Amino acid sequence: MREIHFTGGKTPPETFPYNELINAAERVIKELKDVFAYYPTQHKYADYSLKGYRPLREIASKRYWNREGVELPVDNIVITAGSMQAIELVGRTFIKPGDTVITEELTYYGTLEFFRYLGARIIGVKIDEKEGIIVDDLEEKLRILDSVGVKPKFIYVLPNNHNPTGARMPESNRIRLIDITKEYNIPIIEDDCYGDLDFIRDTKPKSILTLDKNRETIFIATFSKIIAPALRLGYFYAHEKYLNSILSHRWDIGTSLLASAIVAEYLKDNLWRQIERQIEAIKLRRDILLESLEEYMSKYATWTKPDGGLFIWVKLNVDVDMNRLEKKASEYGVYFDSGWKFHYRMKKLKAFRLSYAHVPPDEIREGVKRISNAVKDILKT
Amino acid sequence: MREIHFTGGKTPPETFPYNELINAAERVIKELKDVFAYYPTQHKYADYSLKGYRPLREIASKRYWNREGVELPVDNIVITAGSMQAIELVGRTFIKPGDTVITEELTYYGTLEFFRYLGARIIGVKIDEKEGIIVDDLEEKLRILDSVGVKPKFIYVLPNNHNPTGARMPESNRIRLIDITKEYNIPIIEDDCYGDLDFIRDTKPKSILTLDKNRETIFIATFSKIIAPALRLGYFYAHEKYLNSILSHRWDIGTSLLASAIVAEYLKDNLWRQIERQIEAIKLRRDILLESLEEYMSKYATWTKPDGGLFIWVKLNVDVDMNRLEKKASEYGVYFDSGWKFHYRMKKLKAFRLSYAHVPPDEIREGVKRISNAVKDILKT
Numbered sequence: 001m002r003e004i005h006f007t008g009g010k011t012p013p014e015t016f017p018y019n020e021l022i023n024a025a026e027r028v029i030k031e032l033k034d035v036f037a038y039y040p041t042q043h044k045y046a047d048y049s050l051k052g053y054r055p056l057r058e059i060a061s062k063r064y065w066n067r068e069g070v071e072l073p074v075d076n077i078v079i080t081a082g083s084m085q086a087i088e089l090v091g092r093t094f095i096k097p098g099d100t101v102i103t104e105e106l107t108y109y110g111t112l113e114f115f116r117y118l119g120a121r122i123i124g125v126k127i128d129e130k131e132g133i134i135v136d137d138l139e140e141k142l143r144i145l146d147s148v149g150v151k152p153k154f155i156y157v158l159p160n161n162h163n164p165t166g167a168r169m170p171e172s173n174r175i176r177l178i179d180i181t182k183e184y185n186i187p188i189i190e191d192d193c194y195g196d197l198d199f200i201r202d203t204k205p206k207s208i209l210t211l212d213k214n215r216e217t218i219f220i221a222t223f224s225k226i227i228a229p230a231l232r233l234g235y236f237y238a239h240e241k242y243l244n245s246i247l248s249h250r251w252d253i254g255t256s257l258l259a260s261a262i263v264a265e266y267l268k269d270n271l272w273r274q275i276e277r278q279i280e281a282i283k284l285r286r287d288i289l290l291e292s293l294e295e296y297m298s299k300y301a302t303w304t305k306p307d308g309g310l311f312i313w314v315k316l317n318v319d320v321d322m323n324r325l326e327k328k329a330s331e332y333g334v335y336f337d338s339g340w341k342f343h344y345r346m347k348k349l350k351a352f353r354l355s356y357a358h359v360p361p362d363e364i365r366e367g368v369k370r371i372s373n374a375v376k377d378i379l380k381t
Numbered sequence: 382m383r384e385i386h387f388t389g390g391k392t393p394p395e396t397f398p399y400n401e402l403i404n405a406a407e408r409v410i411k412e413l414k415d416v417f418a419y420y421p422t423q424h425k426y427a428d429y430s431l432k433g434y435r436p437l438r439e440i441a442s443k444r445y446w447n448r449e450g451v452e453l454p455v456d457n458i459v460i461t462a463g464s465m466q467a468i469e470l471v472g473r474t475f476i477k478p479g480d481t482v483i484t485e486e487l488t489y490y491g492t493l494e495f496f497r498y499l500g501a502r503i504i505g506v507k508i509d510e511k512e513g514i515i516v517d518d519l520e521e522k523l524r525i526l527d528s529v530g531v532k533p534k535f536i537y538v539l540p541n542n543h544n545p546t547g548a549r550m551p552e553s554n555r556i557r558l559i560d561i562t563k564e565y566n567i568p569i570i571e572d573d574c575y576g577d578l579d580f581i582r583d584t585k586p587k588s589i590l591t592l593d594k595n596r597e598t599i600f601i602a603t604f605s606k607i608i609a610p611a612l613r614l615g616y617f618y619a620h621e622k623y624l625n626s627i628l629s630h631r632w633d634i635g636t637s638l639l640a641s642a643i644v645a646e647y648l649k650d651n652l653w654r655q656i657e658r659q660i661e662a663i664k665l666r667r668d669i670l671l672e673s674l675e676e677y678m679s680k681y682a683t684w685t686k687p688d689g690g691l692f693i694w695v696k697l698n699v700d701v702d703m704n705r706l707e708k709k710a711s712e713y714g715v716y717f718d719s720g721w722k723f724h725y726r727m728k729k730l731k732a733f734r735l736s737y738a739h740v741p742p743d744e745i746r747e748g749v750k751r752i753s754n755a756v757k758d759i760l761k762t
Contacts, residue, residue, distance in 0.1 A: 013415030025406035025643070034394030036609035037739050081462060081633040088632040114632050228417035230638035251469040251495050252462040252633075256640040257611035262406070263639075358418055 004367035006336040009163065009193075009229065009310055010358035012281035016228050017266060017274060024265035032261055039253060050250050052079025052235075053260035059267045060221065060235045063196070066272075068210040072219075076237050078247065079255045083193050083222040083234035087111055090189055090218055090236065092249040094153040095120045100145065102155040104133050106313075108163045108191070109341040111156060123152065124344030129304050129313060132162055132169035135176045142184050154187045154218075159208055161194035164342045164353035165313040166306025171205035178212050187242070188217040193234075194309040196226050196275050199283045203307075215239055218246075223263055225310070226278050231259055282310065282357045285364060289356045292365045296372035300379075303354075310357045316350040320378050325352075328374035334367050385748035387717040390544065390574075390610070390691055391739035393662035397609050398647060398655060405646035413642055420634060431631050433460025433616075434641035440648045441602065441616045444577070447653075449591045453600075457618050459628065460636045464574050464603040464615035468492055471570055471599055471617065473630040475534040476501045481526065483536040485514050487694075489544045489572070490722040492537060504533065505725030510685050510694060513543055513550035516557045523565050535568045535599075540589055542575035545723045545734035546694040547687020552586035559593050568623070569598040574615075575690040577607050577656050580664045584688075596620055599627075604644055606691070607659050613637075614644055663691065663738045666745060670737045673746045677753035681760075684735075691738045697731040701759050706733075709755035715748050 051057065057077040064072035080086040087110070095101060097119030103111065105124035115122055123145070126137040138155070145152060157177070159169040169177075181188055190208045198204055209217040222234035233255065238246055267274065289312060293303050303314040316325075322338050329335065339349030356364060432438065438458040445453035461467045468491070476482060478500030484492065486505035496503055504526070507518040519536070526533060538558070540550040550558075562569055571589040579585055590598040603615035614636065619627055648655065670693060674684050684695040697706075703719050710716065720730030737745060 008420055010420065011418045013418040016415055016417050018410050018414050018417075021639075022407050022410050025410070026403050029399050029403050029406070033399050034397055036397050036399075036611040037392045037394040039389055039391065039610045081637070085633045110632075110634075117629075117632070229420045229634075230417040232633065232635065232637040232639075248498075251498070252466040252613065253491075253610075254462075254613065256462070256613040256637045258402075258643060259637040259639040 001333040002363070003333045003335065004359060004363050004370065006334070006354040006356060006359060006367060008355055008358075009225070010355065011225060011228055011278065011310075012285070012357055015274075015277050015281045017270070020266050020270065021262055025262045028261045028265035029258075032257070036257060050247050050254050051075075051077065052255045053257055053264060055268065056233070056260045056264035057235065059264055059271060063221075063271060067195070067204065068207055070210055072237055076239065076243060077235055078238070078243075079260055080234045080236060081232040081252070081255055082224055082229070083191065083220050083236075084110055086220045086234050086236035087114060087191070089246050089249050090154075090220070091115060091118055093242070093246045094187070100150050100152045102138070102141070102152045102186075103344055104157060104162070105344055106164055106342045107156070107158060107344065108193075109337075111191070112342075112344060120153075122344045125155075127162075127165065127167060129165045130167055131173060132159055132165075132167040133157055133173070133177065135173050135180065138177065139180050142180065142186070146184060151184070152186055154189050155181055156189040156191065157208070158191045158193070159205075160192055161197055161306060161309025161311075163194065163309070164311050164337070166304045166309050166311050168307060169205065171211070174205060174208050174211050178208060178217075188212070190217050190219050192219060192221045194225060195221060197279055197282060197310065198308040199279060199286065200307045209237065216241060218242060223267070226275050227263065231263060233259060233263055285356045285359065285361055286312070288361055288364045289354065289368065292368035295365075296368050297375075300372065300375050310355050312354045312356065314352050314354060316375070318375065318379060320350065320375055322348065322350060322352070324378055325374055328377055329371055332370040332374055334370040334374070336371070382714045383744070384714045384716065385740060385744050385751065387715070387735040387737060387740060387748060389736055389739075390606070391736065392606060392609055392691075393659065393666070393738055396655075396658050396662045398651070401647050401651065402643055406643045409642045409646035410639075413638070417638060431628050431635050432456075432458065433636045434638055434645060436649065437614070437641045437645035438616065440645055440652060444602075444652060448576070448585065449588055451591055453618055457620065457624060459617055459619070459624075460641055461615045461617060462613040462633070462636055463605055463610070464572065464601050464617075465491055467601045467615050467617035468495060468572070470627050470630050471601070472496060472499055472501075474623070474627045475568070481531050481533045483519070483522070483533045483567075484725055485538060485543070486725055487545055487723045488537070488539060488725065489574075490718075492572070493723075493725060501534075503725045506536075508543075508546065508548060510546045511548055512554060513540060513546075513548040514538055514554070514558065516554050516561065519558065520561050523561065523567070527565060532565070533567055535570050536562055537570040537572065538589070539572045539574070540586075541573055542578055542687060542690025544575065544690070545692050545718070547685045547690050547692050549688060550586065552592070555586060555589050555592050559589060559598075569593070571598050571600050573600060573602045574606060576602060578660055578663060578691065579689040580660060580667065581688045590618065597622060599623060604648070607656050608644065612640055612644060614640060666737045666740065666742055667693070669742055669745045670735065670749065673749035676746075677749050678756075681753065681756045691736050693735045693737065695733055695735060697756070699756065699760060701731065701756055703729065703731060703733070705759055706755055709758055710752055713751040713755055715751040715755070717752070
């Protein structure tokens with residue numbers, strides 16, 4: 001039996017532009033040649049700093065300009081080993097053991113695990129599965145914390161195509177979020193990992209960073225979700241106020257020039273084509289997944305219908321123990337990430353996340369069918 | 382005037398195998414293809430872990446086998462972003478603020494800066510510029526620390542082609558080092574960054590890890606010094622006793638598969654040839670540098686004559702203020718790293734390090750001449 005994995009934040013294997021990257025490698029390795037003998041920190045291509053290969057930072061800026069209509073200053077962009085290293089550097093900058101940070105009640109488990117590793121106290125803010133973080137709840141929680149003398153170090157949010165729910169925060173909520181956090185003088189960490197993957201393009205709200213007049217929001221994004229995770233190429237933007245402080249926590253002497261240069265060479269002429277190709281491959285699967293859920297799961301669950309990203313959040317409305325469901329599903333050869341992983345205090349939830357972008361389209365239906373069979377089996381006993 | 386930089390730990394630009402890497406990229410990107418869509422942690426090429434691309438770990442093991450005559454187990458090797466990330470992970474594992482660690486009195490400044498960043502108290506052990514760490518001094522310092530109830534977290538040493546002195550520790554001293562640290566139950570961190578770059582090949586002492594019967598020494602090495610630093614590809618070996626603990630401090634989700642796979646593809650058939658090429662290019666420069674020092678600096682200084690590595694350590698025997706010398710040298714367009722940078726407590730030293738491997742051979746003589754002119758100028762005034 002072929003195993004079907006609805007796990008991880010993976011991308012469609014067939015959109016990996018391997019021929020184009022081979023050509024890019026040929027051109028750029030020849031062009032850079034002996035530049036590789038220098039440390040990234042000691043050469044003009046790296047802008048004499050830990051910020052990384054400048055042409056790749058220019059592509060990050062171009063992507064932002066196109067989407068937001070304002071510039072993302074290249075000098076404030078830093079290339080990292082995936083967006084996860086950006087989260088790591090920001091976390092290490094702000095969090096000392098015992099410090100309080102705020103996230104959405106449900107969020108990326110890598111972030112939660114890392115903040116826990118740093119010894120942070122995490123406060124989760126309620127979210128709406130369609131519109132993301134509930135600003136009233138944030139306001140209330142900030143007021144309570146303030147009244148007991150606790151100042152959170154930052155709020156970490158995933159406003160676009162949220163992981164795990166797929167929610168997208170409306171612009172009006174983003175503006176309120178900015179106003180409230182300014183009032184309490186709390187920085188915002190905006191993780192825009194999935195911001196490129198919009199199925200509906202004309203309704204894109206502006207990013208929090210763009211709406212933040214002082215541009216003090218720290219903005220994290222990645223090339224992983226439009227090309228492939230194994231490249232390990234992400235980036236962040238930080239205001240001067242934070243930039244050097246964040247960089248002082250970086251000890252790896254920069255991101256691989258080899259990987260950065262090949263990807264920059266490919267993307268400089270193909271950014272939009274690659275994004276389109278990626279969106280198309282992912283949307284195809286999203287549609288199949290929604291149809292399959294309708295067909296097999298409508299008696300047992302409800303689920304989100306995201307306009308972008310890699311994830312669908314499924315909530316069971318029947319009495320099924322999640323541990324048992326996971327075990328039963330694995331007997332059927334199908335895997336998914338259980339809800340508790342995404343909860344800021346690992347609360348048991350009758351919910352799970354389906355990550356579908358890397359699953360072959362002709363296996364999605366079978367995968368959902370197996371899950372529904374696992375549910376049925378449990379309900380029978 | 383062309384600037385001449387004797388700074389950093391850079392490599393000969395002309396040995397960068399760009400054509401071979403282009404060919405390797407073509408073969409391996411085509412071969413791996415959709416593998417890139419998966420996280421390094423989630424695919425067989427990464428051995429389902431944060432350890433990195435297995436074929437590159439196999440090359441690290443092959444290099445060790447050839448040099449040491451014993452196996453370096455592939456399952457205990459972890460690929461990192463340069464050896465610096467290996468130092469970072471090991472440091473984060475062992476050091477909490479206020480902890481004591483031991484290094485050589487002179488050592489790589491990146492390591493010192495990082496240990497200081499972690500809040501470590503650093504104790505330096507005296508070194509001999511030819512034979513490295515002085516074991517009697519280590520023994521005495523360990524005894525003192527023990528008598529006041531302080532247990533150092535580890536000792537960090539650079540036994541081969543030491544940075545900054547070029548010293549190489551004799552095998553008998555290594556054995557004594559192991560015995561003494563075992564007695565006090567202190568782990569050894571062996572940084573073998575420069576272990577490939579031996580000009581005299583038949584006198585190689587065994588690595589500390591090989592001599593350590595229990596194989597509990599943590600061994601760090603790199604592909605940077607045999608190919609190029611901007612690849613950011615290093616590795617470490619750790620015993621089961623430490624391995625998972627070290628990995629628990631890793632949050633970047635692994636090293637770029639793109640960079641790792643291209644380099645592994647090239648090195649699998651060219652490891653020895655690349656090392657030979659590298660040694661030849663570096664030794665050529667070392668010889669010119671030693672001749673030039675003899676010609677221009679013999680009145681003012683003494684220096685080490687290393688049998689390998691990238692560095693020569695110059696000690697002034699005239700009364701010259703190092704700040705003034707650095708300033709004067711920069712007016713002549715020549716740069717080097719001042720001695721205090723390498724000292725565990727940043728002691729002012731009438732010494733500096735010349736890193737020569739990346740300087741064009743026909744500029745080395747001119748560079749040394751400029752330094753001697755700067756010395757003369759200062760002595761005149």
